[in-house]
Amino acid sequence: MPWKTANYRNVNENPCNMCMPMGGILPFKGIEEAMVIIHGSQGCSTYMRRHIAEHFNEPIDVGSSSLNEKGTIYGGAQNLFQALDNIRKVYNPRLIGILTSCLAETIGEDVEGMARDYLKKQGLDNFPLVGVSTPGYGGTHSEGYWLALKKTVAGLARPTEKHGGINVIVPNLSPADIREIKRILEIMDVKYTLLPDISETLDRPIARPYTKIPPGGTRVEAIRCMPGAVATIQFGITVEDNISPGHYLQSEFGVPLYNLPVPMGVESTDMFVGLLAEITGGSVPGVLKLERGRLLDCMVDSHKYNAQGRGAVFGDPELVCAVVRTCAENGLYPAVVATGSGNSGLKEILGPVLVECGQDVCYLNEADFMRVRTSCRENGVNMAIGHSDGKFLTESEGIPLVRMGFPIHDRVGGQRLLSVGYTGTTNFLDRVTNSLLEHKYKNYRATMYREFYREAGK
């Protein structure tokens, strides 16, 4: 299997990822009554808000310390403090996250220290202010997401009496996925704290009155009590220990960590459901067994169509792993597996899964879409699965794209895409299969004509 990576390259052609603070915003949107500020220049936060708003179709309010030339030269504490004052005044949040942009990091701002100074100055001893250093050049949005989560947990978690609940820490999934995970937890009668919970905040029902911070999200108090859980389930097999909130809870408070793949596909969902049964000592309820059976039925129904697909899967490492495993279970073997992230370990994780497929798999780390495109062409890919930017592959190579992940900005409903659990996997597979079928019906007459028809006498 060839192992290709762009360790050092001079130019990125059509990026496959976003920057660290952008990923850091998302967890804060899943905490109850929380707000977030980007310490840096105004433009960064505006771009990120725009990007997130387009995906979720929700208002995304993010403060900025609006660093200007002066702040850049003399330090931005003044700007940051003013931003904190104003955000508190208008939004009255119960927690504020502060992320940094490239600019703040380049001029050497110590955001965690500044957060402490602010609290002291204001006499706000107990206000949760979570500073996270997220230089845009330091990593992709995936790393920003996990780091912000870890810092939040580290900032809030307190030694707590065992309370019998479990912690569930989720990657950047859709609100519909989060709802499905919660439904499974509830069916299994599990007491849990799910972090971050964007299920209501970023898929908000029309309701009156409008509140500036959407209702819902993980409660701050619940995060404080995470050390008292009997276990942490974290869907983060690609997450390195230094940015892993589950790992933090384990090493600091001794909460056992179960690092699982995203519960998508038969095996991974079995793992999740099985673990829940094991931890709670309960059994798997009938309704989940039925759903599992229906998923199997769906797989059998569509396996031959799936066998005709050669896939390219790209996006956040965690989601890429989940999608590749699910596709492999159905005989749709990925030929190109790509992520914009650096050390994702995709090959180590997926290599064993894909040995069965008997084909070469091209893994791309720190990928850009120009490379993904070239690899698709070289490997005869006929189906792409990933976020909206993959439309580039459709436009340039005619490869149909099944939209999945973040961001989806050229279609509606990214926030409602359900892909986890037995039911979600069924939905996902239908989307993939139908896309293959649509492509086939569109082309097969012309293809067959071209291949086989010869005019008489020629």
Added chain:
Amino acid sequence: MINVSTAVPNDNLIVERQSSILVKGGQRKNQLKCDAESIAGCVSQRACVYCGARVVLNPVTDAIHLVHGPMGCASYTWDIRGSLSSGSELYRNSFCTDLKENDIIFGGEKKLARAIDELVEKYESELVFVYSTCVVGVIGDDLEAVCKTAAHKHGIQVLPVQSSGFIGNKSAGYRAACDALLRLIEPPGGARPINSRRPVKSVNYLGDFNLAGEAWIIKDYLKRIGVEVNVVFTGDSNYRDLKKAPEASLNIMQCAGSMAYIARRMEELYSIPSLQISFLGLEDTAASLCKIADFFGEPEMMRRAEELIKEETIAVQPEMGRYHEKLAGKKAAIYVGGGFKAISLIKQFRELGIDVVMVGTQTGREVEYQTLHDISDDGTVILDDANPSELERFMTEKGAHLLVGGVKERPLAYKLGVAFIDHNHDRKHPLSGYVGAVNFAREVYSTVCSPVWKYARETGGGLYAVENSELPER
């Protein structure tokens, strides 16, 4: 001036913001604070210098657009604009030097030079724009020197765009882009008035980015009245055409926010006069065509302009009339990028019988706010660099049925039960000229009069609904 805090008191209003908001009332003069830096923590909707520069230059179709900076800045601007091309599609790629920690510490000049080499070799372009971003401004890479060396090496034009984000807002970016364009169009041997203008009536059309083919529509109108478009700044333009810019006999300018500066410079350098025109709305389109014909002073051209106006107006009138009937008396709120666009929109809403109750911009200039103030009705809220909470407050208080704005404002409007019109650079349908005026009216109608509001404006569903709806009467 009526202090807004007494006119419309509210606890949540940030003190520093008060001078940027006013209610048109008895006061004779507009005293709105604008063109100032955003206040920290105010959740400004403004974009950065780089964004402004990219808006203006991006439509140059056969250029390599290279962002010198970290990945994010390039990622958020990859092919998000609706500018169309009749030729090269190179401009739709997002190239970036993808600066990493090491580059920040040791400088990014070498990487930039290699990036340019690589791209030029691969894509055979005659023109490269290199955009600087915030960190580049801080680490002090000498863009100018790198570009100069590269230009020399490859025998093409490599132009730096000084668009570090923290040196101002979007307007500063327009200016940085115009500076790059001025360098691009400068003839060998330096700028000078062109004596031998082309014999045909030829104009440069400034400030149209050919969103959904808008520049093509206007080009056709001008052709019909006997005017040739020399080059568009910058919709569907390319290296060769832009080079010819000094040869035009007139500059006509649509988007003043981005183009007033370059128009003035071209007048100084090449003695090309300029006219402010607008092809948004029936009234402005007609007036602009006449203005252009009037400039050239040819009766035949004027006759053809009048004919065109008559023909097109008759063609759209029945449909426009239907919308007017349905929309008369509705209330609109406006929050857009530039002041000139806001002015045009007020006029367009009037054509449809709609009253504007709130109007604001991200980067409007003082003169534009003066005009906005003059043409607004009493009671209209006028504000600069607004934030979501102010938009929410004034739309609700004023009972707006409709907001026109950009991507970030849309979900807010919808959540408040307010209809919405996209007026941004991503749009996929033209809003210019007669066809654009009808599109606009149709869009307003389809959102304001949609049946969905019948359901969505009630208390709504879900867990969080409360008994008494706080929506204004509709």
